[in-house]
Amino acid sequence: MAKVYNFSAxxxxxxxxxxxxxxxxxxxxxxxxMSVMEMSHRGKEFMQIVHEAExxxxxxxxxxxxxxxxxxxxxxSLQFAMLPLNLLGxxxxxxxxxxxxxxxxxxxxxxxxxxxxxxxxxxxxxYLYVPAEDTWQRDPNAAYLHYTSNxxxxxxxFPFTPSSLPGVPLVCDMSSDFLSREIDVTQFGLIYAGAxxxxxxxxxxxxxxxxxxxxLAQPDTPTMLNYQVHADAxxxxxxxxxxxxxxxxxxxxxxxEQGGVNAMAARNAEKAGLLYHAIDSSNGxxxxxxxxxxxxxxxxxFRLKDESLEETFLSEAKKNGLVQLKGHRxxxxxRASIYNAMPIEGVxxxxxxxxxxxxxxx
Amino acid sequence: MAKVYNFSAxxxxxxxxxxxxxxxxxxxxxxxxMSVMEMSHRGKEFMQIVHEAExxxxxxxxxxxxxxxxxxxxxxSLQFAMLPLNLLGxxxxxxxxxxxxxxxxxxxxxxxxxxxxxxxxxxxxxYLYVPAEDTWQRDPNAAYLHYTSNxxxxxxxFPFTPSSLPGVPLVCDMSSDFLSREIDVTQFGLIYAGAxxxxxxxxxxxxxxxxxxxxLAQPDTPTMLNYQVHADAxxxxxxxxxxxxxxxxxxxxxxxEQGGVNAMAARNAEKAGLLYHAIDSSNGxxxxxxxxxxxxxxxxxFRLKDESLEETFLSEAKKNGLVQLKGHRxxxxxRASIYNAMPIEGVxxxxxxxxxxxxxxx
Numbered sequence: 001m002a003k004v005y006n007f008s009a010x011x012x013x014x015x016x017x018x019x020x021x022x023x024x025x026x027x028x029x030x031x032x033x034m035s036v037m038e039m040s041h042r043g044k045e046f047m048q049i050v051h052e053a054e055x056x057x058x059x060x061x062x063x064x065x066x067x068x069x070x071x072x073x074x075x076x077s078l079q080f081a082m083l084p085l086n087l088l089g090x091x092x093x094x095x096x097x098x099x100x101x102x103x104x105x106x107x108x109x110x111x112x113x114x115x116x117x118x119x120x121x122x123x124x125x126x127y128l129y130v131p132a133e134d135t136w137q138r139d140p141n142a143a144y145l146h147y148t149s150n151x152x153x154x155x156x157x158f159p160f161t162p163s164s165l166p167g168v169p170l171v172c173d174m175s176s177d178f179l180s181r182e183i184d185v186t187q188f189g190l191i192y193a194g195a196x197x198x199x200x201x202x203x204x205x206x207x208x209x210x211x212x213x214x215x216l217a218q219p220d221t222p223t224m225l226n227y228q229v230h231a232d233a234x235x236x237x238x239x240x241x242x243x244x245x246x247x248x249x250x251x252x253x254x255x256x257e258q259g260g261v262n263a264m265a266a267r268n269a270e271k272a273g274l275l276y277h278a279i280d281s282s283n284g285x286x287x288x289x290x291x292x293x294x295x296x297x298x299x300x301x302f303r304l305k306d307e308s309l310e311e312t313f314l315s316e317a318k319k320n321g322l323v324q325l326k327g328h329r330x331x332x333x334x335r336a337s338i339y340n341a342m343p344i345e346g347v348x349x350x351x352x353x354x355x356x357x358x359x360x361x362x
Numbered sequence: 363m364a365k366v367y368n369f370s371a372x373x374x375x376x377x378x379x380x381x382x383x384x385x386x387x388x389x390x391x392x393x394x395x396m397s398v399m400e401m402s403h404r405g406k407e408f409m410q411i412v413h414e415a416e417x418x419x420x421x422x423x424x425x426x427x428x429x430x431x432x433x434x435x436x437x438x439s440l441q442f443a444m445l446p447l448n449l450l451g452x453x454x455x456x457x458x459x460x461x462x463x464x465x466x467x468x469x470x471x472x473x474x475x476x477x478x479x480x481x482x483x484x485x486x487x488x489y490l491y492v493p494a495e496d497t498w499q500r501d502p503n504a505a506y507l508h509y510t511s512n513x514x515x516x517x518x519x520f521p522f523t524p525s526s527l528p529g530v531p532l533v534c535d536m537s538s539d540f541l542s543r544e545i546d547v548t549q550f551g552l553i554y555a556g557a558x559x560x561x562x563x564x565x566x567x568x569x570x571x572x573x574x575x576x577x578l579a580q581p582d583t584p585t586m587l588n589y590q591v592h593a594d595a596x597x598x599x600x601x602x603x604x605x606x607x608x609x610x611x612x613x614x615x616x617x618x619e620q621g622g623v624n625a626m627a628a629r630n631a632e633k634a635g636l637l638y639h640a641i642d643s644s645n646g647x648x649x650x651x652x653x654x655x656x657x658x659x660x661x662x663x664f665r666l667k668d669e670s671l672e673e674t675f676l677s678e679a680k681k682n683g684l685v686q687l688k689g690h691r692x693x694x695x696x697r698a699s700i701y702n703a704m705p706i707e708g709v710x711x712x713x714x715x716x717x718x719x720x721x722x723x724x
Contacts, residue, residue, distance in 0.1 A: 004395030008402040011604055019389055019397050026385040027378075033366030033683065035381050037563040037609065040370040040686055073435040073565060074586055077600040081584035109585055196601055201399040203435060203565040203603025220582065222443035223471055224436055238439040239558055241565025241603055242373055247399065321395065324402055 005346035008324035053249030080109035089216040091143035100127040100151035150177035155301035181265040200248035272297035367708035370686035415611030442471035451578040453505035462489040462513035512539035517663035543627040562610035634659035665695040
């Protein structure tokens with residue numbers, strides 16, 4: 001097959017320049033005679049790789065010195081347990097905003113270890129909006145306030161960073177919009193993100209945690225689920241997933257070359273704008289159900305007015321080199337994930353195809 | 363640097379043919395137009411990769427149908443918590459054999475969730491032997507009996523598979539000798555292995571578990587630490603580390619081409635034999651402290667009679683393309699890890715270097 005544009009929600013497209021570099025040095029990293037996959041995680045070569053990855057990430061997000069950066073495994077799903085186990089301390093309850101599939105899973109797992117106060121939910125309208133902050137029923141004694149900045153399945157994104165009450169750290173699952181726009185890390189107690197959308201290959205979870213939140217783990221917390229253990233060991237308590245860290249490091253360097261997070265945010269806005277415009281100007285052939293102000297710039301969900309055309313749409317798209325456009329099985333319809341690494345040419349090709357397809361089937 | 367022989371204990375050398383194949387298809391797997399790193403874990407391409415990896419592993423080890431194969435994350439260190447959490451059931455205690463660094467960590471973590479009966483320990487003689495099985499103080503009511511078939515740091519390997527009492531499943535940390543010799547899977551309740559020695563890159567843990575041991579997890583077990591959850595979802599409960607699974611699959615195919623596990627065992631015996639012979643015939647210039655019958659065929663530890671020569675040995679070895687020979691910081695001395703992927707030429711080059719070095723410095 002010729003070049004394709006890959007709209008997978010994750011694992012997802014990676015920058016071509018990053019993959020080309022990985023390919024060129026796969027057998028021999030920087031004259032070491034070894035593949036990165038073959039290097040001891042405690043050797044000086046890999047220590048350099050992980051150090052540079054952390055420094056580049058710190059530079060991209062202006063991460064202050066009182067935050068630790070951890071390179072972990074297990075994805076957001078493991079974080080759902082690690083958060084209450086590590087941050088509950090002597091509090092009794094945690095606050096969670098419910099905006100869709102992933103927040104629901106975060107709530108379900110947190111309930112195994114803590115009371116959960118759902119501060120707000122948009123389930124009443126099928127998660128097509130973010131509840132207005134002034135309606136949230138917050139608990140001033142909550143151990144933390146958790147939200148999911150971008151719901152990958154629903155295509156819903158927070159256009160704002162919530163405020164947090166004094167003494168209630170803000171915790172964010174940023175898996176699917178990490179590094180896609182500027183954030184002020186100091187507003188957060190903890191940020192986490194599975195790598196397989198905007199960071200690199202799967203098998204890596206990045207956690208950014210304010211140091212004063214370490215050391216509060218429940219006594220039964222498995223050692224490998226204790227943030228403090230990983231922080232004390234600079235993510236080398238045991239062997240980390242070294243190759244995903246290496247690729248993430250190449251992505252961070254690529255992002256810096258592209259002008260950093262602000263430059264990506266501008267491109268992401270442009271890409272999402274093109275797609276939503278194509279949907280909204282299709283005279284109802286395509287529709288996006290999400291309320292306009294909360295539409296994700298990462299995962300664009302849309303439906304065809306005539307659902308019986310969906311299979312034809314997907315197979316015709318594939319013939320045009322546009323792949324992985326099927327919506328999540330929980331929701332149906334279509335989804336185009338357009339993370340940082342999706343070039344604008346890919347979005348333009350998709351828009352062109354959608355317009356042609358609508359013309360042919362209207 | 364020219365070609366090197368990499369004796370790292372893990373992450374470790376991978377077969378050159380595997381890395382070359384990974385390199386050739388890094389940008390485009392089998393005409394899909396995508397890198398494996400970019401594929402949805404639920405797409406048909408990756409499902410094929412993971413299915414073939416499992417089938418090839420089943421074929422290599424003759425894994426019966428009543429055993430599940432799980433591809434997990436977190437390494438052996440996470441298994442140390444998962445084992446008692448999943449297998450204790452309504453029992454009160456677990457049996458563990460203490461043969462060195464890794465069994466000690468397994469004991470320490472298990473004690474967080476269960477009473478631990480150390481059935482035998484070779485700590486009295488610095489873990490230089492495996493205690494004779496007829497001296498083990500077994501508990502017939504133990505939830506399981508755990509041992510570490512190869513102690514990577516100490517260079518100690520079980521030359522036998524322990525027997526287990528009726529109703530007490532045998533559990534083995536096979537991280538550093540998995541696939542290096544034939545085993546009878548039916549003797550085990552559960553086998554686990556971190557990938558970064560004999561399987562592939564780090565970030566993957568293989569678990570082989572008998573189905574009747576599933577479903578016994580303690581109520582507080584984090585969802586991601588529950589074997590049943592991963593078994594029910596065929597290791598796709600959440601996004602696994604896809605690239606390490608792909609590389610492991612290539613390694614399994616390579617092993618089949620090499621003649622399978624028995625062929626590797628013969629080569630491994632030959633390689634280890636060459637090295638131990640070089641040590642034992644050095645008139646004391648090199649010594650291996652481990653009792654001969656328990657010496658590992660994977661990790662050959664040795665010391666120089668004159669410790670002040672160690673740095674010179676390492677730097678001269680590196681000049682000769684022989685790298686990562688430094689022993690674990692907990693033990694000092696030297697360690698040559700010669701997993702399946704280390705070619706016999708690498709061992710011969712090391713033996714030649716050791717003999718020359720001894721001649722020059724005797």
